[in-house]
Amino acid sequence: MGEYRTQMKIIGDILSTTRDDLQDEDGATVTYLIRKANISHSRISTLLKTLVSQGLLERGDYQGSNRYKISQSGREFLQAYNSFTKFADNFGLNI
Amino acid sequence: MEFLLENILNFVGFLVGLAIGIMSYIGFRNTGSPTLFRLTIAFLAISLGFFVIWSGYMLEDFVIKSGSIERGIQTVGIVIQTVGYFFIAFSHSIKSFFPKSNYFRSVGILPLFLVSTVQLEHIFRSISFILLVYGAIETMLSYRDNKNKGAISVSVGLGLLAFGEFLGWYSFVFPESMLYSISMIIKIVGLIALFIPVSKVPLKRIKFDDDLDKI
Numbered sequence: 681m682g683e684y685r686t687q688m689k690i691i692g693d694i695l696s697t698t699r700d701d702l703q704d705e706d707g708a709t710v711t712y713l714i715r716k717a718n719i720s721h722s723r724i725s726t727l728l729k730t731l732v733s734q735g736l737l738e739r740g741d742y743q744g745s746n747r748y749k750i751s752q753s754g755r756e757f758l759q760a761y762n763s764f765t766k767f768a769d770n771f772g773l774n775i
Numbered sequence: 776m777e778f779l780l781e782n783i784l785n786f787v788g789f790l791v792g793l794a795i796g797i798m799s800y801i802g803f804r805n806t807g808s809p810t811l812f813r814l815t816i817a818f819l820a821i822s823l824g825f826f827v828i829w830s831g832y833m834l835e836d837f838v839i840k841s842g843s844i845e846r847g848i849q850t851v852g853i854v855i856q857t858v859g860y861f862f863i864a865f866s867h868s869i870k871s872f873f874p875k876s877n878y879f880r881s882v883g884i885l886p887l888f889l890v891s892t893v894q895l896e897h898i899f900r901s902i903s904f905i906l907l908v909y910g911a912i913e914t915m916l917s918y919r920d921n922k923n924k925g926a927i928s929v930s931v932g933l934g935l936l937a938f939g940e941f942l943g944w945y946s947f948v949f950p951e952s953m954l955y956s957i958s959m960i961i962k963i964v965g966l967i968a969l970f971i972p973v974s975k976v977p978l979k980r981i982k983f984d985d986d987l988d989k990i
Contacts, residue, residue, distance in 0.1 A: 688808055757805070763977055764802035768810055770925035770972040772917025773866050775808035 687727075688761070688775050693717045694727065695758045698737060698750040707740055707747030778832070780959040781844075784966075785829035785852075791966045792822025792859070795973050810866055817862035824856030850896045857899045860906035863933070867913035900944040907937035925972025935965030 685693075697716040698708050708716075714724055728748060731737040736754035740747045750758070761775070768775045796818035803811040831848030835841060911933035918926045939962035946954035 688806065760802070760805035764806055764808065764811060766923070766925075767798065767802055767973065767976045768808070768814070769917075769921045769923040770929050770976070771814065771863070771866070772914035772921075772926050772929070773810050773814070775802070775806060775810045 686774055690717060690719055690723075691727065691731065692758065692761045692765070694719075694724070694731065695736065695750055695754050695761070698748055699755060699758060702749075706742040707738075707749040709745055709747060713748065777956055777959070778836075780956055780963075782829065782832050784959045784963050785825045785832065787963055787966050788825030788856075789822050789829055791970045792818045792820075792825060794970065796822055798973060798976070813862050813866045817859045817866070820859030820862065821856050822859075824852045824854075824859060826852075827855060828852035846896070850899070853896055853899045853903070857903045857906070860903050860910065863910045864906040864913075867910060897944055897947070900940055904937050904940045904944065907933050907940060911937055923972075925975070928968050928972045932965045932967075932969030932971075935961050935968060939965060 694713055694717045697713060701716060702708055710721070710724065710728070713719075713728070714721060717724065719727075728737065728739075731754070732739050732748075734753075735751055736757050738749045738751045740749065764775055796815055799811050799814035799818055802808065803815055828844070828849055831844045831852065834848075835844050839845070911930050914926050914930040914933060917923075918930070939958040939960075942954050942958035942961065946952065946958060
């Protein structure tokens with residue numbers, strides 16, 4: 681049985697992929713993020729819209745397809761997310 | 776001796792609860808996580824509870840000078856702490872607080888019957904004990920998943936607070952014994968164990984960012 685992931689964990693996975701695991705410097709495609717974050721297309725579309733509107737991801741256009749890169753705010757959020765994941769782990773909790 | 780230990784315990788509890796509560800709040804502000812929000816309420820309530828009792832002792836020591844703390848203040852402090860322990864248990868989901876099995880239901884309310892003839896304070900001490908034991912067990916079980924050694928320390932801390940609570944509650948049977956003093960020392964050690972892993976979490980370079988609140 682798969683591990684249950686909170687929305688926060690999925691966001692963390694998407695941001696981690698766009699920071700550490702890009703195919704190339706132009707950013708990640710939606711298909712690539714779906715595979716890496718293991719999430720459905722409809723769900724990732726909503727999340728990507730939210731993340732772009734919050735300024736955590738930057739959307740670019742490369743050869744007719746949307747590409748996503750992490751922004752400076754996204755990096756700060758991810759750093760906070762990683763720190764507080766460890767913090768919550770100490771209490772046996774997921775953030 | 777008891778008076779001094781009581782002061783140390785409540786002051787340490789106030790500081791540890793405040794520190795963890797503030798860290799949780801910073802985490803909530805940065806990530807918007809509901810878990811961190813519940814931890815914020817939990818630890819600020821625990822901190823406030825210890826502060827109320829500590830204030831009661833200070834008031835008694837420097838103003839009233841009657842020789843014992845006002846019972847009402849002590850009870851209010853313990854009730855506030857119990858709210859904090861409830862939120863820690865609640866964060867681990869509420870499954871064993873409202874267990875499906877009739878057997879566990881009866882065991883869960885047993886301490887309330889045991890102390891039904893004594894003061895409200897003892898009822899809340901027994902509730903705190905149940906919540907702390909639950910929190911300690913759940914935290915220890917989480918170690919299987921995350922292998923985070925900090926979880927062991929937090930679990931031991933919650934367990935020691937529960938054991939101290941139990942001894943403190945039980946000491947009314949033997950009022951002249953050392954049980955109450957021992958219970959306070961155990962609780963102080965528990966609070967320190969609770970704080971050790973939290974103090975190691977790297978919180979440098981994290982800043983508030985209002986734009987991230989809505990995520």
